[in-house]
Amino acid sequence: MTGALGADIYDCDPIADFDAIHEAFVRYSAITLRGTKLTPDQHLTLAERFGDINVNRFFTPLPTHPAIALVVKEAHQTQAIGEGWHTDHSYDTEPALGSLLLAREVPNVGGDTVFVSMAAAWEALDSELKSHLLTLHAWHETAHVFGRRATKDDTRFRNAEVANQRTRHPVAIRHPLSGRTCLYVNPVFTTAIDGLPKAESDALLASLYTHCTDPTLHCRVRWQPGDLTLWDNRATWHKAINDYNGQRREMHRITVTGCALDAASH
Numbered sequence: 001m002t003g004a005l006g007a008d009i010y011d012c013d014p015i016a017d018f019d020a021i022h023e024a025f026v027r028y029s030a031i032t033l034r035g036t037k038l039t040p041d042q043h044l045t046l047a048e049r050f051g052d053i054n055v056n057r058f059f060t061p062l063p064t065h066p067a068i069a070l071v072v073k074e075a076h077q078t079q080a081i082g083e084g085w086h087t088d089h090s091y092d093t094e095p096a097l098g099s100l101l102l103a104r105e106v107p108n109v110g111g112d113t114v115f116v117s118m119a120a121a122w123e124a125l126d127s128e129l130k131s132h133l134l135t136l137h138a139w140h141e142t143a144h145v146f147g148r149r150a151t152k153d154d155t156r157f158r159n160a161e162v163a164n165q166r167t168r169h170p171v172a173i174r175h176p177l178s179g180r181t182c183l184y185v186n187p188v189f190t191t192a193i194d195g196l197p198k199a200e201s202d203a204l205l206a207s208l209y210t211h212c213t214d215p216t217l218h219c220r221v222r223w224q225p226g227d228l229t230l231w232d233n234r235a236t237w238h239k240a241i242n243d244y245n246g247q248r249r250e251m252h253r254i255t256v257t258g259c260a261l262d263a264a265s266h
């Protein structure tokens with residue numbers, strides 16, 4: 001899609017063409033299969049080719065398919081799920097490999113999803129800063145996002161009482177599939193750089209986040225019903241663009257289990 005990441009794929013059979021899809025997933029980090037006619041069962045079958053399903057504890061599932069999370073914004077709601085830049089499940093000790101988001105109902109215009117290449121973000125940093133970042137780890141937490149105070153009466157979320165994850169990951173990871181170095185902190189779930197005074201940690205994270213908002217690192221998916229985007233959680237950030245108040249949007253998300261993340265070495 002852009003010089004940084006992303007690919008559109010047309011006229012494929014997601015199951016029969018799986019090897020090519022997996023190769024594109026590793027290479028482009030966010031791939032959109034356009035115009036699929038996948039049923040929920042087929043959506044699950046494709047996800048299971050990537051790995052075990054990781055059922056999100058905080059999202060309400062599809063009533064008929066407990067492994068599929070409903071990501072909905074009703075016409076009367078003003079807040080979308082995932083409006084801030086983030087990486088799904090970075091708070092887990094073995095963060096998710098990726099997610100498969102399938103559009104069921106989309107607004108006339110708007111409701112796009114923007115992705116950031118965290119490999120390209122890393123490569124664009126200067127070498128002195130990279131050397132420093134390679135020595136650091138950061139904390140990722142959930143309470144401030146999915147805890148009771150954060151979710152209040154929003155029925156799209158559940159299990160606020162188990163929003164107690166606090167996990168440490170390297171700030172620069174070696175991607176488990178591509179081997180590329182990826183910056184692995186995000187504004188929603190990362191709370192601090194381990195071992196740094198708060199002011200220094202906050203300033204360093206803020207400067208990295210500003211760096212990652214450069215549009216040369218991005219791609220943007222415009223959805224039609226049936227489109228399925230698979231993104232690599234270890235290699236991307238994403239955010240939902242909330243610009244369609246008054247219209248309904250319904251997406252189905254399946255998340256695939258990943259692995260513990262090793263620090264990059266260069």
Ligand SMILES: [Fe+2]
Pocket residue numbers: 082086087088238
């Ligand atoms: Fe997300």
